Amino acid sequence: MHGLICFQLKRYVEHKQGPQIWERLFHDLDLSPRAYQPTDVVPDEEFESLLIALATINGQPLAALMEDFGFFLAPQLVSIYGVMFHAERSTLALLAVTEDVIHRAIRLRQPSTSPPVIKCLWRLENEMELIYSSPRNWCALATGIIRGIAECFDESVTITDRACVHRGDPYCCLAIRVTQRRRVQPTCVPSQDAPETEIAGLLPDTRWLSVGEQLRFGWLPKPHEVGDLGHLAQYRLLRVLGEGGMGVVFLAEDTQLLRTVAIKVLKPNMAPEAEAVRQFVREARAGAGLTSDHVVPIYEIGEDHGLPFVVMPLLVGQTLRDWHTQEVPVLLGWVIEVGFGIATGLVAAHARGLVHRDIKPSNIWLESPKGRVKLMDFGLTISLDDTSQRFDQADIVGTCQYMAPEQATGGGLVPQSDLYSLGVVLYELCTGRLPVEGDCVSHMLGALACQHPQPVREHNPQVPAALESLIMQLLAKDPSDRPATAGAVVSLLETISADLASDCDWEQVVVLPPRMAGEMS
Numbered sequence: 001m002h003g004l005i006c007f008q009l010k011r012y013v014e015h016k017q018g019p020q021i022w023e024r025l026f027h028d029l030d031l032s033p034r035a036y037q038p039t040d041v042v043p044d045e046e047f048e049s050l051l052i053a054l055a056t057i058n059g060q061p062l063a064a065l066m067e068d069f070g071f072f073l074a075p076q077l078v079s080i081y082g083v084m085f086h087a088e089r090s091t092l093a094l095l096a097v098t099e100d101v102i103h104r105a106i107r108l109r110q111p112s113t114s115p116p117v118i119k120c121l122w123r124l125e126n127e128m129e130l131i132y133s134s135p136r137n138w139c140a141l142a143t144g145i146i147r148g149i150a151e152c153f154d155e156s157v158t159i160t161d162r163a164c165v166h167r168g169d170p171y172c173c174l175a176i177r178v179t180q181r182r183r184v185q186p187t188c189v190p191s192q193d194a195p196e197t198e199i200a201g202l203l204p205d206t207r208w209l210s211v212g213e214q215l216r217f218g219w220l221p222k223p224h225e226v227g228d229l230g231h232l233a234q235y236r237l238l239r240v241l242g243e244g245g246m247g248v249v250f251l252a253e254d255t256q257l258l259r260t261v262a263i264k265v266l267k268p269n270m271a272p273e274a275e276a277v278r279q280f281v282r283e284a285r286a287g288a289g290l291t292s293d294h295v296v297p298i299y300e301i302g303e304d305h306g307l308p309f310v311v312m313p314l315l316v317g318q319t320l321r322d323w324h325t326q327e328v329p330v331l332l333g334w335v336i337e338v339g340f341g342i343a344t345g346l347v348a349a350h351a352r353g354l355v356h357r358d359i360k361p362s363n364i365w366l367e368s369p370k371g372r373v374k375l376m377d378f379g380l381t382i383s384l385d386d387t388s389q390r391f392d393q394a395d396i397v398g399t400c401q402y403m404a405p406e407q408a409t410g411g412g413l414v415p416q417s418d419l420y421s422l423g424v425v426l427y428e429l430c431t432g433r434l435p436v437e438g439d440c441v442s443h444m445l446g447a448l449a450c451q452h453p454q455p456v457r458e459h460n461p462q463v464p465a466a467l468e469s470l471i472m473q474l475l476a477k478d479p480s481d482r483p484a485t486a487g488a489v490v491s492l493l494e495t496i497s498a499d500l501a502s503d504c505d506w507e508q509v510v511v512l513p514p515r516m517a518g519e520m521s
Contacts, residue, residue: 002106002113003040005073006047010036012072013054025053041112044136063140070144075152077145078368079316091150091157091178092128096120116142123175129162132172137165139172146176156180217248219268221305232304235263235311251314261299262315266308281308292348294341296365296376317368320425321361330512332500335429336467338364340493341373342422346486349375350415355382357413359421360402361428382413401434405477416479419489423474423482430467431459432512435475452477462511466496 013022026033029049036042055065078094099118106115116134123129132142143159150157156179163173220230220237229237235252241262242249252263281301290297300311320338342364349356356363358377365374400408404420407413427435435453453475456468470492476482483489500506 002110002115003036003042006036006040006042006050008073008076009047009050009069011076012069015072021054021057024057025050028053028057039110041110048136066138066140067144067147070141070146071148071151072144073141074145074148078149078152091146091153091155092120092122092126092176094149094153095128095130095146095176096122124177126178128176130174130176132174137172139164139166139174142172143174146174150178220265220307232263232265232307232309233302235261235309237263252311254311260314262312264310264312268307289352290348290354292345293372294345294374295348296374315365315367315374317366317371319362320364320366323366324361329510330429332462332464332467332506332509332511335426335511336493336497337371338373338429339422339426340490342375342425343419343486343489343493345373345375346415346418346422347490349378350418350486354378355413355415356418356421357382357407358402359418359425361425364425401436404479406479414479415485416482419474419482419486420476420479422489423471426467426471427453427456427475430456430463430471430511433459460511462509464496464500466499470496 010022013025023033031046051065051069052062055062058065095118098120102115102118106113114135116132116136119131119133121129121131130142130146132139139161146159147157158177158179160175160177161172162175163169163171165172217229217237217240221232223230223236225236229239229250231237232252234256235254237250237252239251240248241251247264247266249262249264252261253259254261285301296312296315298310298312302309302311342359346356346359356375356378359375363375363377365376366372367374402421402424404413404417407417407420424435427433436451453472456463456471457465470483470489474482474489483492
């Protein structure tokens, strides 16, 4: 048995019944208390005896306990292994790649754990059969995990037992049917995060990386482990997550705290540039100083072998820009929640005297599986205390579509400059187009100064008048005509939601059909 399952069983027991019950299990079994680690290999008999003892204490059937534990386990597995697949946001799409994930992450690395063999057969668009084969015969655990995955993706499923080893069949076969997708898009969740699972050694062997990818990053300090890309301080750099003009983001393992993280490293050709280093450090310090569930936190800033780096949590999900490329309908509830998340993140930034200066879809992260909105990339952030900073045209190439008029013309920046950018994001979500458009940077600069966007409802009458009014107010040319603070925007969005609440299905109103949503810039 993979140690991760026992590691999570301890969390399950302590969460449901308290640490004293976990200690009692070992006492009742006459075993020495043990702290399981995710990288351990645990005898099946030991794990099963813990389950049986717990079922006895609870007075419930073993199968019911296993299914409940599987439901608890599912979101932890999605969080840990989510970086290994690019499935759509759906239960069946995830299940379809489960065997590949098991093979790469567990069977190749810890074959002695004998993970189950999974085979999925699509029957209909919303239905598949999952064949489960394992000498352990813990199909109830598998059923619970499937139900938990469905909950992660906000779907309702029915699971029909078509074959089962407990009835004498050679394998288990579960027919899984998605009966309801409660939301097409992920939604924001309350700010209370589940405890972070700190795990090492659970991601795929980096020998799966191409030789070309390893050679391309030969400037990194030599790795300590075969197949790694390199190392920085106590971090193993495993593979590339993304790359920009200034830096590269790596998937990494913290060998001291035993957790997977993301590390942004300044490219070596940028390291000698003083301004590049200042901008890199400014981003890290700005993020580190913010405490908000809607801002990507910073764990650490450091330097090794002359390479500055920033350590962040490993996020599973996608940017709003990536989401724009998918042909999915834009729901009214989703638009309001995106606006709420961005505005809430800006409340934290502005409270620290910071103007983000680069609010745009590629800097807005939608965290899986629930889609919590987080602001990232504070590299262009400035302090309101620094009144000397002015910017020329070179600073706005590629992002001027989302900049406030006063920012695009090199004027003084205020918190309302970020609110204008928020208005552009919401306008684009509601209409499928930008409020001000131009063929090139110079045309965009002129348009920002004098062109007034068409009202939202002229493009899309599905948008409520109150939401249109807020968006157009955010897009006012004069900062003083915009909402006074990001907190005021949060309050206005809450009021809009409350006013719409009389219609029980208002959140599901399709603002833009899939075709138009997929055509966003």
